[in-house]
Amino acid sequence: MKHFSAARLAREALRGQxxxxxxxxxxxxxxxxxxxxxxxxxxxxxATAYYLAKQHGIRRVAVxxxxxxxxxxTGRNTTIIRSNYLMxxxxxxxxxxxxxxxxxxxxxxxxxxxxxxxxxMLAHTVHDVQVGKRHVYANQLAGVDNxxxxxDQAQEYCPPLSLDAGMRYPVLGAALQxxxxxxRHDAVAWGYARAASALGVDIVQNCEVTGIRRDAxxxxxxxxxxxxxxxxxxxxxxxxxxxxxxxxxxGVRMPLESYPLQALVSxxxxxxxxxxxxxxxxxxxxxxxxxxxxxIGAGTDAYTxxxxxxxxxxxxxxxxxxxxxxxxxRRMRMLRNWGGIVDVTPDRSPIIGKTPVPGLYVNCGxxxxxxxxxxxSGHVFAHTMAHDAPHPINAPFALDRFxxxxxxxxxxxxxxxx
Amino acid sequence: MLLIPCPxxxxxxEAEFTYAGEAHIARPVDPAALDDHAWGEFLYARTNPKGDHxxxxxxxxxxxxxxxxxxxxxxxxFTASYLAGATRPHGTPTTESLDAPAMxxxxxxxxxx
Numbered sequence: 001m002k003h004f005s006a007a008r009l010a011r012e013a014l015r016g017q018x019x020x021x022x023x024x025x026x027x028x029x030x031x032x033x034x035x036x037x038x039x040x041x042x043x044x045x046x047a048t049a050y051y052l053a054k055q056h057g058i059r060r061v062a063v064x065x066x067x068x069x070x071x072x073x074t075g076r077n078t079t080i081i082r083s084n085y086l087m088x089x090x091x092x093x094x095x096x097x098x099x100x101x102x103x104x105x106x107x108x109x110x111x112x113x114x115x116x117x118x119x120x121m122l123a124h125t126v127h128d129v130q131v132g133k134r135h136v137y138a139n140q141l142a143g144v145d146n147x148x149x150x151x152d153q154a155q156e157y158c159p160p161l162s163l164d165a166g167m168r169y170p171v172l173g174a175a176l177q178x179x180x181x182x183x184r185h186d187a188v189a190w191g192y193a194r195a196a197s198a199l200g201v202d203i204v205q206n207c208e209v210t211g212i213r214r215d216a217x218x219x220x221x222x223x224x225x226x227x228x229x230x231x232x233x234x235x236x237x238x239x240x241x242x243x244x245x246x247x248x249x250x251g252v253r254m255p256l257e258s259y260p261l262q263a264l265v266s267x268x269x270x271x272x273x274x275x276x277x278x279x280x281x282x283x284x285x286x287x288x289x290x291x292x293x294x295x296i297g298a299g300t301d302a303y304t305x306x307x308x309x310x311x312x313x314x315x316x317x318x319x320x321x322x323x324x325x326x327x328x329x330r331r332m333r334m335l336r337n338w339g340g341i342v343d344v345t346p347d348r349s350p351i352i353g354k355t356p357v358p359g360l361y362v363n364c365g366x367x368x369x370x371x372x373x374x375x376x377s378g379h380v381f382a383h384t385m386a387h388d389a390p391h392p393i394n395a396p397f398a399l400d401r402f403x404x405x406x407x408x409x410x411x412x413x414x415x416x417x418x
Numbered sequence: 419m420l421l422i423p424c425p426x427x428x429x430x431x432e433a434e435f436t437y438a439g440e441a442h443i444a445r446p447v448d449p450a451a452l453d454d455h456a457w458g459e460f461l462y463a464r465t466n467p468k469g470d471h472x473x474x475x476x477x478x479x480x481x482x483x484x485x486x487x488x489x490x491x492x493x494x495x496f497t498a499s500y501l502a503g504a505t506r507p508h509g510t511p512t513t514e515s516l517d518a519p520a521m522x523x524x525x526x527x528x529x530x531x
Contacts (some may be wrong), residue, residue: 303489306492309447311420311432
């Protein structure tokens with residue numbers, strides 16, 4: 001891997017940009033055996049492979065991706081990064097990720113364009129204000145940056161915000177996490193792929209896992225793929241919305257349901273929106289990409305589906321909210337909308353850990369908000385796979401919690417929209 | 419927006435309906451007799467297939483009745499709808515979801531790791 005630097009940029013500028021090479025090796029088919037196989041080449045899977053190779057010295061690793069690298073939810077999300085979760089376990093997990101985000105470009109020698117421009121969550125009702133303040137105080141006690149703003153302070157931070165008292169849901173206050181923000185989603189996948197590949201990880205695209213092999217004792221001994229069989233004693237399933245499908249190959253039923261989640265972008269315009277704004281109550285979230293597009297997140301459909309497209313009425317509902325909060329956008333045109341399939345757990349917290357099958361690990365259930373956790377998720381999952389035991393941060397997120405009842409109930413406690 | 423075939427009222431737009439999750443998951447007759455795994459499986463484990471899915475809907479803004487439907491989760495096309503309490507129509511593709519959760523002792527038991 002050639003190191004990226006200012007000196008290299010200058011040198012390439014002088015020789016007609018002729019010295020750039022592919023960022024990662026892309027073998028046509030996997031080798032016959034690996035020390036670990038990651039099923040799913042999205043951000044979380046690639047990050048897992050990177051940390052396995054970098055921190056745990058496990059370099060004979062394959063990442064098997066059914067489609068193209070980062071082509072699933074990694075390339076379909078609204079790129080919001082924050083860690084202001086209510087429950088202690090969640091705050092620890094997402095804050096771990098935020099800390100890794102802060103040094104990620106340097107770590108990977110790849111500009112992931114992490115931009116801590118602030119994430120503001122609006123309150124529109126008395127109940128919202130109470131819940132929002134409870135969040136802020138809980139976060140401050142947990143060492144997570146989060147502040148409460150009055151409506152005027154919120155508008156000062158985000159001038160496009162309307163404080164019109166005649167709105168159906170007027171702004172009564174806001175919680176602001178200044179360390180939150182956005183990152184370039186594709187660059188995250190590419191950066192991890194490049195760094196992992198340089199450490200020896202094989203990334204095989206268009207290679208679907210069609211079966212998980214188990215030996216006489218029930219332990220994992222390999223996977224079947226559309227590009228040949230692979231022998232391995234460790235398989236990490238990081239397949240997002242398709243986790244239930246992959247895990248069924250090993251005979252494991254998951255506490256997951258998959259839903260389409262929509263996002264959309266507008267035509268690109270000059271910089272006009274300084275931060276990320278979210279509203280759980282009227283379900284809208286919006287930021288402006290560095291390309292100039294407004295990036296808008298809508299909700300999930302009511303029913304499970306793998307169709308990668310959501311109902312138009314879901315997107316319309318969000319656009320109604322955006323137009324009321326930010327009247328200046330009423331004449332904007334939307335360019336594209338799409339759906340990603342998100343795997344949702346009953347308690348809206350992820351599952352990261354071991355499974356009943358020896359050698360089979362799963363990292364899933366990120367629901368509507370997994371992008372923000374990418375580095376932290378890969379980091380603790382690699383630890384879990386390397387040591388056959390969870391990292392202290394992901395120990396509470398075990399699959400076992402649906403038997404013991406020790407749920408991490410972010411859904412009811414926080415009414416989380418991501 | 420889906421066009422959903424209510425077995426009583428006929429095809430109506432999705433906005434009239436409420437989704438109620440996977441069908442044919444019978445509440446165990448004697449919950450106290452179940453171990454933690456079986457109870458957790460009943461509460462939380464779902465088939466979540468990519469393909470034919472038996473699911474419950476309620477025609478909230480119509481007849482108000484619960485009913486079951488078969489929908490392909492890949493194409494979102496409905497292939498059947500039938501009254502609650504009826505068995506899954508004969509000849510349609512079956513999935514594991516037809517098994518009562520407590521009867522699924524031969525399948526993997528998450529929660530033992």
